Amino acid sequence: MPDMPHRPHPAAPLAERPQHASAALPAIPAPTRRHVVQGLGTGTAALALGGLTAPPAAHAATEPGTPGASPSAHPAAHTHTARFFSPEDFAFLSAACERIFPADAQGPGAIALGVPHFIDGQMDTPWGRGELWYMQGPHRPEAPANLGYQLPYSPQQIYKTGLAGVVAWVQKTHQAAFETLPPETQDSILTALENNATQFDTLPAAAFFEQLRSDTIEGAFADPIHGGNKHLAGWTMMGFPGARADYMDWVDRYDTPYPYGPVSISGETA
Amino acid sequence: MAEKTLPPVDVVVVGSGWAGSIMAKELCEAGLSVVMLERGARRSTARDGAYPASIDELEGAVRYKLFQNPAQTTVTVRNRTDQEAVPYRRLAAFLPGAGVGGAGLHWTGVHFRATPQDLRLRSHVVERYGSKFIPEGMALQDYGVTYEELEPFFDRAEKVFGTSGLAYTVNGEVTGKGNVFAPDRSDDFPLPPLRDVYTAHLFRHAATEAGYHPYAMPAANASQPYTNTYGAQMGPCNFCGYCSDYACYMSAKASPNVNIMPALRRHENFTLRSNAHVLKVLLDSTGKKATGVVYQDAEGNHITQPAGLVILAAFQFHNVHLMLLSGIGKAYDPASNTGTVGRNFTYQNITNSTVLMPPTRSTDQFIGSAGGVAIDDFNSDNFDHGPHGFIGGSPLWVNQAGVKPIAGAKGSFPGAPRWGSAWKKAAIDTYRHSFTINAQGSNMAYRDVYLDLDPTWRTSYGQPMLRMTFDWKDNDIRMNRFVVSQLEGVVKALGAQDAHYGMREPGKPFDVRDYQTTHLCGGAIMGEDPKTSALNRYLQSWDVPNVFVVGANAFPQGMGYNPTGLVAALAYWSAHHIRTQWLKGNGGPLVAQ
Numbered sequence: 092m093p094d095m096p097h098r099p100h101p102a103a104p105l106a107e108r109p110q111h112a113s114a115a116l117p118a119i120p121a122p123t124r125r126h127v128v129q130g131l132g133t134g135t136a137a138l139a140l141g142g143l144t145a146p147p148a149a150h151a152a153t154e155p156g157t158p159g160a161s162p163s164a165h166p167a168a169h170t171h172t173a174r175f176f177s178p179e180d181f182a183f184l185s186a187a188c189e190r191i192f193p194a195d196a197q198g199p200g201a202i203a204l205g206v207p208h209f210i211d212g213q214m215d216t217p218w219g220r221g222e223l224w225y226m227q228g229p230h231r232p233e234a235p236a237n238l239g240y241q242l243p244y245s246p247q248q249i250y251k252t253g254l255a256g257v258v259a260w261v262q263k264t265h266q267a268a269f270e271t272l273p274p275e276t277q278d279s280i281l282t283a284l285e286n287n288a289t290q291f292d293t294l295p296a297a298a299f300f301e302q303l304r305s306d307t308i309e310g311a312f313a314d315p316i317h318g319g320n321k322h323l324a325g326w327t328m329m330g331f332p333g334a335r336a337d338y339m340d341w342v343d344r345y346d347t348p349y350p351y352g353p354v355s356i357s358g359e360t361a
Numbered sequence: 362m363a364e365k366t367l368p369p370v371d372v373v374v375v376g377s378g379w380a381g382s383i384m385a386k387e388l389c390e391a392g393l394s395v396v397m398l399e400r401g402a403r404r405s406t407a408r409d410g411a412y413p414a415s416i417d418e419l420e421g422a423v424r425y426k427l428f429q430n431p432a433q434t435t436v437t438v439r440n441r442t443d444q445e446a447v448p449y450r451r452l453a454a455f456l457p458g459a460g461v462g463g464a465g466l467h468w469t470g471v472h473f474r475a476t477p478q479d480l481r482l483r484s485h486v487v488e489r490y491g492s493k494f495i496p497e498g499m500a501l502q503d504y505g506v507t508y509e510e511l512e513p514f515f516d517r518a519e520k521v522f523g524t525s526g527l528a529y530t531v532n533g534e535v536t537g538k539g540n541v542f543a544p545d546r547s548d549d550f551p552l553p554p555l556r557d558v559y560t561a562h563l564f565r566h567a568a569t570e571a572g573y574h575p576y577a578m579p580a581a582n583a584s585q586p587y588t589n590t591y592g593a594q595m596g597p598c599n600f601c602g603y604c605s606d607y608a609c610y611m612s613a614k615a616s617p618n619v620n621i622m623p624a625l626r627r628h629e630n631f632t633l634r635s636n637a638h639v640l641k642v643l644l645d646s647t648g649k650k651a652t653g654v655v656y657q658d659a660e661g662n663h664i665t666q667p668a669g670l671v672i673l674a675a676f677q678f679h680n681v682h683l684m685l686l687s688g689i690g691k692a693y694d695p696a697s698n699t700g701t702v703g704r705n706f707t708y709q710n711i712t713n714s715t716v717l718m719p720p721t722r723s724t725d726q727f728i729g730s731a732g733g734v735a736i737d738d739f740n741s742d743n744f745d746h747g748p749h750g751f752i753g754g755s756p757l758w759v760n761q762a763g764v765k766p767i768a769g770a771k772g773s774f775p776g777a778p779r780w781g782s783a784w785k786k787a788a789i790d791t792y793r794h795s796f797t798i799n800a801q802g803s804n805m806a807y808r809d810v811y812l813d814l815d816p817t818w819r820t821s822y823g824q825p826m827l828r829m830t831f832d833w834k835d836n837d838i839r840m841n842r843f844v845v846s847q848l849e850g851v852v853k854a855l856g857a858q859d860a861h862y863g864m865r866e867p868g869k870p871f872d873v874r875d876y877q878t879t880h881l882c883g884g885a886i887m888g889e890d891p892k893t894s895a896l897n898r899y900l901q902s903w904d905v906p907n908v909f910v911v912g913a914n915a916f917p918q919g920m921g922y923n924p925t926g927l928v929a930a931l932a933y934w935s936a937h938h939i940r941t942q943w944l945k946g947n948g949g950p951l952v953a954q
C-alpha cells in the first residue's frame with residue numbers, strides 16, 4: 092500500500108472531504124494509527140492527520156463538559172442528582188439496575204458504571220420524549236406480541252408510570268422500599284415484573300421491566316460521553332476497544348488476540 | 362401551507378439511494394434535466410461519518426440516527442389476512458433509510474450478483490423438477506431478464522462500487538479460488554478480496570474440512586484505495602466494524618454519497634432537493650400518463666414538479682406505496698388473485714447460529730467489514746432439491762460486520778439467563794468467545810402475502826399507511842431448517858465448545874421485534890405478463906409508460922443473496938433501455954402488451 096497522504100490527488104474535488112482535522116482523536120497506539128494515514132489517496136488523509144495532531148488522551152478526558160466528569164458515580168438517595176427522576180423513583184431505579192447488572196467478580200455494577208444517571212439523561216432526548224416512535228392512536232395493546240410495541244407510552248411515560256406503580260406496589264406487598272430489601276427479595280420482585288405479575292395503569296409490568304433491562308445494558312456499554320460506562324469499565328469487562336475503529340494491523344494475526352484497551356470518543360482511556 | 366407549481370423538467374427521480382443515484386446519473390449523462398427529490402435530510406459521509414463522533418453505537422445502531430423515523434411515516438403489519446394490522450411503531454425488524462444516499466449510506470456492503478437460476482426460477486424449477494413441484498399458493502415467477510443480459514450491468518455496478526472479491530471464472534477460464542458455483546464473468550472484480558478476519562478464517566478451514574466450497578464474500582468495501590468509473594475515490598477499509606448502520610469514515614464502503622453524488626453534482630442539469638417528501642405521482646385525465654409529482658417541503662408547502670418522465674426509486678415498499686397512492690396500475694387483490702401492485706411481497710429468510718469457542722482464544726468480534734467467508738453449496742439450485750421437496754436455498758457465512766457491545770449483550774448465548782450475575786458472565790463470555798454463522802436464505806412469494814393500503818392508520822402526511830401482510834410459510838421454514846442443519850459438520854470441524862443452531866420454528870410467526878434484514882422485496886415486480894407483474898422487463902410500468910420503478914420491488918421472489926447488487930444492475934439495465942430506446946421512441950411501452 093503506497094504511503095501517500097500528502098499527495099494531492101488529481102480527482103480530489105470529487106472525493107468527499109471529511110472536515111474535522113481538529114477533532115480530538117483517541118490515543119491509538121502508533122502501529123494502528125499509522126495505517127489510517129497510510130495508503131489514503133483520498134480526503135480521508137485529512138482525518139488521519141487530525142489524529143496525529145490531536146491532544147493526548149489525558150487532555151481530552153479532562154476537558155470541561157466531558158460527561159465523564161459528571162458529578163456522582165454513586166447515586167444514593169442522600170446525594171440526589173437526577174434531573175428527570177424524583178429521589179424515590181431514582182432510588183428504585185438505581186437499586187433495580189444494580190440487580191440487573193450487579194457488581195460481581197466480572198467487574199463493576201450498574202451504579203458504579205453510572206447507569207442510573209445515563210437513563211436519567213436519556214429521558215431528555217428525542218428518544219426519551221417518544222419522538223422516535225410512532226405514537227399516534229388508535230392503540231391496540233391487545234395485538235399479538237410479535238407485531239411489536241403497541242402501548243401509548245413514550246419512554247418518559249413508561250418510567251413515570253412504571254416507577255410510580257412499582258414503588259407503591261413494593262411498598263404494599265413488602266411494607267418497605269425496594270432499595271432497603273435484601274438482594275434475593277429484590278430479585279424475586281424483578282422476576283415478578285419480568286413475568287408480568289401486575290400492571291401499572293395500563294402499562295404491563297413486563298413492558299416496564301424490559302425497558303429497564305434494555306436501558307441498563309445501553310448505559311453499561313454505550314460510549315461514556317452519554318454518561319454511563321464510567322471509566323470505560325463496561326467495555327473493559329466485555330473486551331471491546333471502543334472508538335479505536337482501526338484494525339488494519341490485526342485482521343489476520345490469527346495467533347494474537349487484539350491487545351489494546353478501550354478508548355472513548357472523548358479520548359478518555361480505561 | 363402554500364401550493365406552488367415549478368417549471369417543468371425532463372425527469373423527476375424520487376429517492377436518492379443507489380437506485381435513484383444511478384438513474385439520475387445515467388439520465389443526466391443523456392443530457393436530460395433531472396430533479397431528484399429526497400424526503401430526508403442532506404447527508405454526507407464527511408459529516409455523518411466523521412470520526413470519532415460517528416463511532417457511537419448508541420446513536421447509530423440503537424437510536425437509529427440515519428434511519429427513517431416512524432413518527433413521520435411507517436407501515437402497519439399483520440401475519441394473516443384475518444388479522445388487523447397494527448403500526449410498526451419502533452424500528453426493529455427492518456430499518457429503512459432516509460436522507461441523501463438512502464440506505465446506501467448505512468448499508469453494510471455485501472455485494473452479490475444474482476444466480477442465473479434465480480433470475481428464471483419458475484422456468485428452471487419446471488424444467489428440472491416439473492410443475493407439480495411448485496406448492497399450491499406459491500406465486501413463483503421469472504424476472505423476464507436473464508443473467509447473460511444483465512452481466513454487463515453487474516460488471517458496471519461493481520466498477521462503480523469498487524467491489525472487492527475473487528472470481529472463479531472470467532470469460533470461461535478458471536482464474537482464481539472464488540465461488541465455484543458463481544456464474545461466469547466478463548471481467549474480474551475491480552479489487553482483490555478483503556482479508557479474512559479470524560472467525561471467517563476459522564469458518565473457511567472448517568467448511569473445507571466438512572467438504573464444502575468456501576469463498577471470499579464480494580463486498581463493496583475497498584480492499585485498497587480505489588478510483589471508480591466516475592473519478593470518485595475510496596480509501597482502504599481498515600476493518601473498523603462500523604459498516605452496518607453507520608457511514609464509513611474511511612470512505613471505504615461504497616455509498617451513493619461517496620461513489621456517485623460527487624460526479625452527479627457536477628452535471629449542471631442536475632438538481633437535488635432534500636426534505637422533499639413526494640406525496641404522489643400526478644396522472645393526466647387518461648390515467649395513462651404521468652405529468653409529474655407533488656411533494657411536501659420542510660415548511661409544509663405542497664409543490665408540484667411537472668416532468669416528462671418519473672422514476673420511482675424511493676425503496677422497495679415506498680415505491681409500492683407511491684404506486685398505490687397514485688393509482689399507477691391495479692391494486693392486487695388476493696381473494697380474486699387479480700391486480701398487480703402489492704403482489705409477490707417477500708423478505709429475506711435469515712436465521713443466525715451462534716458458535717461458542719473454547720475460552721482460550723478471543724474471537725475479536727468487533728473487528729469487521731462486509732467481507733467474510735461463505736459457502737454456496739446450499740444456495741439457489743446448487744443442490745438437488747428433488748428429495749427435499751422445497752424450493753430455494755441459502756448461503757451460509759461468517760459475515761462479521763463488527764459486533765458492538767450493546768448488541769452483543771442484549772443477545773447473549775441463547776438459553777442463558779437474561780439479567781443478573783449469571784447473565785453478565787454469559788454475555789461477556791459470549792461476546793469474547795463466540796461468533797455467528799448466518800443462513801441468509803430465499804423467501805418465496807405466496808398468494809396471501811402482499812402489500813396494500815391500511816384502512817385505519819395514517820402517516821404524518823395524512824395519507825393511508827402501507828399495510829404488510831407477511832408470514833413465514835412451510836416451504837421456507839423447511840428450506841431454512843435443512844440448510845442450517847448442514848452446519849453440523851462445520852461446527853464439529855471448528856472444535857466448538859457449544860453451538861446454538863438458529864432455525865425457523867414451525868408455527869412461530871414473523872416477528873417485527875427482531876432485527877432481520879432490510880432486504881424487503883417485491884410488491885411491484887417485473888415480468889413478462891401484465892396480469893402477474895406491475896412492471897415489464899425494463900422496470901417500466903405496464904400501465905403508465907412514462908413511469909419506471911427501480912428497486913428490489915421488482916424481484917418476483919427473494920433470493921439467498923443480498924439485494925443491492927441486483928438492484929444496481931437492474932437500474933443500469935433500465936437506464937440503458939431508457940437511453941437507447943425509450944427516449945428515441947414516442948414515450949410509449951417498451952414491451953407490447
Ligand SMILES: Cc1cc2nc3c(=O)[nH]c(=O)nc-3n(C[C@H](O)[C@H](O)[C@H](O)COP(=O)(O)OP(=O)(O)OC[C@H]3O[C@@H](n4cnc5c(N)ncnc54)[C@H](O)[C@@H]3O)c2cc1C
Binds near residue numbers: 399462469470925
Ligand atoms: C443496516 C443495513 C444493512 C444493509 N446491508 C446490505 C448489504 O450488505 N448488502 C446489500 O445488498 N444490501 C444491504 N442492505 C440493503 C440496501 O441498503 C438496500 O437494498 C439499498 O440501499 C436500496 O437502495 P434503494 O435506492 O432502492 O433504496 P434506499 O437506499 O432506501 O433509497 C430510497 C430513498 O428514497 C427516499 N424516499 C422514500 N420515500 C420517499 C418519498 N415519498 N419522497 C421522497 N423521497 C423518498 C428515502 O428517504 C431514501 O433515501 C442493507 C440495509 C440496511 C438498512
Ligand code: SF4
Binds near residue numbers: 603611731
Ligand atoms: S469496516 Fe471498512 S468499509 Fe466498513 S465502515 Fe469500517 S472502514 Fe468502512
